[in-house]
Amino acid sequence: xxxxxxxxxxxxxxxxxxxxxxxxxxxxxxxxxxxxxxxxxxxxxxxxxxxxxxxxxxxxxxxxxxxxxxxxxxxxxxxxxxxxxxxxxxxxxxxxxxxxxxxxxxxxxxxxxxxxxxxxxxxxxxxxxxxxxxxxxxxxxxxxxxxxxx
Amino acid sequence: xxxxxxxxxxxxxxxxxxxxxxxxxxxxxxxxxxxxxxxxxxxxxxxxxxxxxxxxxxxxxxxxxxxxxxxxxxxxxxxxxxxxxxxxxxxxxxxxxxxxxxxxxxxxxxxxxxxxxxxxxxxxxxxxxxxxxxxxxxxxxxxxxxxxxxxxxxxxxxxxxxxxxxxxxxxxxxxxxxxxxxxxxxxxxxxxxxxxxxxxxxxxxxxxxxxxxxxxxxxxxxxxxxxxxxxxxxxxxxxxxxxxxxxxxxxxxxxxxxxxxxxxxxxxxxxxxxxxxxxxxxxxxxxxxxxxxxxxxxxxxxxxxxxxxxxxxxxxxxxxxxxxxxxxxxxxxxxxxxxxxxxxxxxxxxxxxxxxxxxxxxxxxxxxxxxxxxxxxxxxxxxxxxxxxxxxxxxxxxxxxxxxxxxxxxxxxxxxxxxxxxxxxxxxxxxxxxxxx
Numbered sequence: 067x068x069x070x071x072x073x074x075x076x077x078x079x080x081x082x083x084x085x086x087x088x089x090x091x092x093x094x095x096x097x098x099x100x101x102x103x104x105x106x107x108x109x110x111x112x113x114x115x116x117x118x119x120x121x122x123x124x125x126x127x128x129x130x131x132x133x134x135x136x137x138x139x140x141x142x143x144x145x146x147x148x149x150x151x152x153x154x155x156x157x158x159x160x161x162x163x164x165x166x167x168x169x170x171x172x173x174x175x176x177x178x179x180x181x182x183x184x185x186x187x188x189x190x191x192x193x194x195x196x197x198x199x200x201x202x203x204x205x206x207x208x209x210x211x212x213x214x215x216x
Numbered sequence: 217x218x219x220x221x222x223x224x225x226x227x228x229x230x231x232x233x234x235x236x237x238x239x240x241x242x243x244x245x246x247x248x249x250x251x252x253x254x255x256x257x258x259x260x261x262x263x264x265x266x267x268x269x270x271x272x273x274x275x276x277x278x279x280x281x282x283x284x285x286x287x288x289x290x291x292x293x294x295x296x297x298x299x300x301x302x303x304x305x306x307x308x309x310x311x312x313x314x315x316x317x318x319x320x321x322x323x324x325x326x327x328x329x330x331x332x333x334x335x336x337x338x339x340x341x342x343x344x345x346x347x348x349x350x351x352x353x354x355x356x357x358x359x360x361x362x363x364x365x366x367x368x369x370x371x372x373x374x375x376x377x378x379x380x381x382x383x384x385x386x387x388x389x390x391x392x393x394x395x396x397x398x399x400x401x402x403x404x405x406x407x408x409x410x411x412x413x414x415x416x417x418x419x420x421x422x423x424x425x426x427x428x429x430x431x432x433x434x435x436x437x438x439x440x441x442x443x444x445x446x447x448x449x450x451x452x453x454x455x456x457x458x459x460x461x462x463x464x465x466x467x468x469x470x471x472x473x474x475x476x477x478x479x480x481x482x483x484x485x486x487x488x489x490x491x492x493x494x495x496x497x498x499x500x501x502x503x504x505x506x507x508x509x510x511x512x513x514x515x516x517x518x519x520x521x522x523x524x525x526x527x528x529x530x531x532x533x534x535x536x537x538x539x540x541x542x543x544x545x546x547x548x549x550x551x552x553x554x555x556x557x558x559x560x561x562x563x564x565x566x567x568x569x570x571x572x573x574x575x576x577x578x579x580x581x582x583x584x585x586x587x588x589x590x591x592x593x594x595x596x597x598x599x600x601x602x603x604x605x606x607x608x609x610x611x612x613x614x615x616x617x618x619x620x621x622x623x624x625x626x627x628x629x630x631x632x633x634x635x636x637x638x639x640x641x642x643x644x645x646x647x648x649x650x651x652x653x
Binding site (some may be wrong): 086087088090093108110120155156158159187188189191192194201203204206207208 | 267294298299300303304462487490491493494497499506520521523524527528530578
């Protein structure tokens with residue numbers, strides 16, 4: 067039997083869930099012009115999305131999928147290449163790290179993030195950029211194009 | 217989503233595989249690799265290890281009821297951290313399997329199954345599960361308290377009164393006390409509820425290997441009660457105490473953002489709300505951020521949040537999100553849809569907040585007489601919630617009963633003079649304009 071004390075949180079009245087289809091992407095300027103991108107996505111959703119496009123799920127397939135779903139466009143119109151750094155799975159969540167070179171930093175960069183919007187009509191993707199001592203949030207829903215960081 | 221581990225709780229639930237304090241998992245950068253196959257993506261966290269361990273055991277033993285119950289609680293806890301639909305569904309499936317395999321001496325399974333159902337707002341099913349469990353062992357006080365909690369959610373208040381009356385002497389047991397406090401709160405005894413939470417917290421804090429998650433959850437509840445009852449300093453202190461334990465807890469950050477918004481401290485609300493958003497996408501936080509951006513004149517940003525809310529909640533069948541419904545009504549949007557949904561929900565769940573929403577929706581739809589009846593039910597338990605009393609007062613005003621309207625609006629301001637950045641002032645203005653009897 068499971069101790070009642072240990073059911074404390076599992077049954078807590080304030081613990082109702084409203085599960086949502088979402089991903090979270092963090093953009094951070096680690097060094098001048100060097101951007102670290104970390105994407106958190108539900109593993110099942112990510113694998114389903116990759117499986118729909120790739121014969122096998124591996125780093126290359128995930129990277130190709132993300133490059134198709136994400137874009138960082140510089141103010142001069144050029145698109146930054148997204149380089150693969152790594153992936154790890156933390157429970158039901160995958161954490162994927164990418165890198166990009168943006169010599170002018172994140173200000174003025176147009177961001178597009180459409181991960182899983184082809185799977186779910188209620189997908190909401192949160193992108194948070196941290197630069198110049200501030201945090202800027204952008205929300206993407208299906209049909210959205212790019213948004214520009216101030 | 218957040219990658220926050222309830223490792224202490226889960227570890228202990230899982231038979232001691234993990235120990236200690238809940239920690240936020242900070243994923244390190246990993247070197248690139250080119251290996252192929254899904255086996256590459258092994259979960260590194262202890263919770264993931266625990267789940268893998270019990271999944272393996274369950275697959276080896278098709279009759280292992282206890283393993284399935286523990287596994288269900290692990291999935292449920294992980295779903296709480298990440299908001300994963302898949303984990304929640306798996307938790308329910310496993311709990312049902314466990315219950316099917318062994319209906320006797322398997323009491324914890326009923327609790328877990330009921331919890332998974334409640335997490336999905338399937339209150340009627342949860343009620344049935346716990347009703348059967350209590351019928352099997354009527355001496356189990358946790359069963360009684362849990363059934364009482366579900367009865368509260370369903371609005372079966374007489375039954376809840378009876379069940380909680382029978383466990384009153386055991387209210388200092390944490391698993392009973394947290395539910396008992398909820399009953400006190402609904403019945404307008406918020407100060408007692410908060411005192412009980414404080415007592416439970418003090419007792420747990422002195423215990424051995426108590427997960428930080430549990431203490432932080434109590435801080436959240438203490439803060440919420442204080443905030444709702446016009447004690448922002450106390451609320452802030454409780455939220456801060458919880459954040460000292462779990463600095464990135466989205467619920468605490470979201471609650472603190474809400475508290476800031478209610479005081480009109482919009483910059484703080486945005487900063488805290490965005491920190492919460494970095495951990496988990498929660499509709500309540502999106503509403504706070506919408507309000508903050510709208511109040512500071514950032515229309516584009518407010519529109520972005522509004523659209524995200526609409527999209528996020530559009531795909532959720534079944535129970536509506538009540539805060540979102542109130543948000544829509546306050547803006548005069550989708551009134552008829554909310555009326556229909558609210559009345560439909562009342563057919564299975566007749567709690568005070570369901571009546572409150574139905575009354576407010578009917579008022580917005582111009583159906584004053586019906587709205588009045590529902591508003592009477594919404595305040596019938598004397599719940600110390602300023603918003604509830606404010607809306608009931610406005611409904612009475614709409615129905616032309618200025619005496620009742622005055623009493624309810626005054627009550628709202630007594631409970632919390634600053635219950636909302638603009639509605640508290642609206643209540644004052646209405647009271648000034650109402651003729652004295």
